[in-house]
Amino acid sequence: LPVLEDSGGVVGVLSMSDLVSFMKADDERRGTFPLGLTPDEVEARQKALANEEALAGGLQLGRQDLVRSAFVVGAASIGALLLQGGFLHDHEFAAMTAIFAFGYVGIVFEEIFEFNKGAVGLLMAVALWVIYAGTASANGDSSLLAEATHQLSDKVSEVSEVIFFLLGAMSIVEVVDAHEGFKVVTDRITTNNKRSLLWVLSGISFVMSGILDNLTTTIVMVSLLRKLFPDPEDRKLFGSMVVIAANAGGAWTPIGDVTTTMLWINGQVTALPTMVNLVLPSIVSTVISAAAMAPMVPDVEAETLGVPRKDGSGSPAAATAELAPRGQLVFGTGVAGLLSVPLFKALTGLPPYLGMLSALGVLWALTDAIHAGEEERDSLRVPTALSKIDTSGVLFFLGILLAIGALDSAGVLGNVATFLDSNLPSQQLVATVIGFASAVVDNVPLVAASMGMYDLSTYPPDSELWQLIAFCAGTGGSLLVIGSAAGVALMGLEKVDFIWYLRRISVPALAGYVGGVGTYLALHPSAMRGFLAPLGL
Secondary structure, X not given: OEEEOOOXXXXXXXXXXXXXXXXXXXXXXXOOOOOOOOHHHHHHHHHHHHHHHHHHHHHHHHHHHHHHHHHHHHHHHHHHHHHOOHHHHHOHHHHHHHHXXXXXXXXXXXXXXXXXXXXXXXXXXXXXXXXXXXXXXXXXXXXXXXXXXHHHHHHXXXXXXXXXXXXXXXXXXXXXXXXXXXXXXXXXXXXXXXHHHHHHHHHHHHHHHHHOOHHHHHHHHHHHHHHHOOOHHHHHHHHHHHHHHHHXXXXXXXXXXXXXXXXHHOOOOOHHHHHHHHXXXXXXXXXXXXXXXXXXXOOOEOOOOOOEOOOOOEOHHHHOOOOOHHHHHHHHHHHHHHHHHHHHHHHHXXXXXXXXXXXXXXXXXXXXXXXXXXXXXXXXXXXXXXXXOOHHHHHHHHHHHHHHHHHHHOOHHHHHHHHHHHHOOXXXXXXXXXXXXXXXXXXXXXXXXXXXXXXXXXXXOOOHHHHHXXXXXXXXXXXXXXXXXXXXXXXXXXXXXXXXXXXHOHHHHHHHHHHHHHHHHHHOHHHHHHHHHHHOO
């Protein structure tokens, strides 16, 4: 059956056998829904059926729910009592490290425990801050508690900037997607070969991240992947490569990654030397990772991809008419808004999230203007886009960043950095290990700690130490999915779990990381000597 637009154009086809199979399966599982129901009516029916199924479960289901509820309440009560105990506050560092490790395990094995990682992240963040603030209060010095509260406010402010930035970028992408704006990109991808697409999308992600940043690039590219790949497993694989390419692409420019931006703002690096010295290691890192992942992708033509075939054939998604001028306008405005964020920061000195929110405001006003009087087009407006955002993913992001903030405020991460500096024989090794550590915890406090450990009089701006730290902190986060903002965004957007990423992606990411570090050292003989000398080579 053809699927038609209001104007009569064909937007796709629908298999009658698939439709009948779906209706039969739906009838068997939920009961018959009359055709013609509105989405709200369908949702109401689903809620009513869920309640009927719960009633049909009878006493056995009620007992099961009671036992599970008692377990959750009991665990929460025990946790609350322990957090108020003197032992945890007397051993603050050990207690906070253990809670972070425990929460990390919960996130890693989310699929086994069946607890959403958002809930685990929020509980972990609250527990860490309770211990930190409770330790300050237990000392009897009100000024310590006030300082802990002030630090919490500062961390909430920092995290909120990231959250608002994320919400703004995701909303812009959703609005552009609603207007089919990404046809501008997909119509120019003329290959259906999956392995070729891996290289094409890696290159796009790398370049885009250097202009925007790795987080925005990942959000945009995941939306594009949803147009290209109907199979969630394909999107996970390609999305993971997007994260690797975006992190590598962001490491070599001052605006592409937050850690490079920190070093740039504080004077450890300047723009042009950093770009010149890090661009080749970043390219090598991306190429090696893509080459390592290529065998995972079949070198075949895929009929289901949403891109046109060279012979004019292809999937139904590719058979749509050309993009309307209205869609082109929304796409151009959205992309211009994203590109304006670094310029906004450079011109005003204000945080990037304000630039992102201003871009969203402009796009919001534009879509309201062009759809004025079109009540049937409400799905194309910003409020609908906001309703589609993965709130659980955003809350997970909030929880994990606040948890890292608690470790940073307590000095745990600073102690880690100091330990590395005291026990590793060269600064080049320290920078390399910081990259590995950033795969587990946020790279921002680690880089901030390193900035405090090394004096600019000893290591002047654009020295090899600072450039290597910028590269390692930016690309090392790709080793684990939780190690970078881009990876965490992918977890929320495409439900990529920790174990899947560890098994399939971490080795190619590691190969790229080692290759990039090796390339930088090969280009700088003095840094190579400093790296090899402690190893006796």
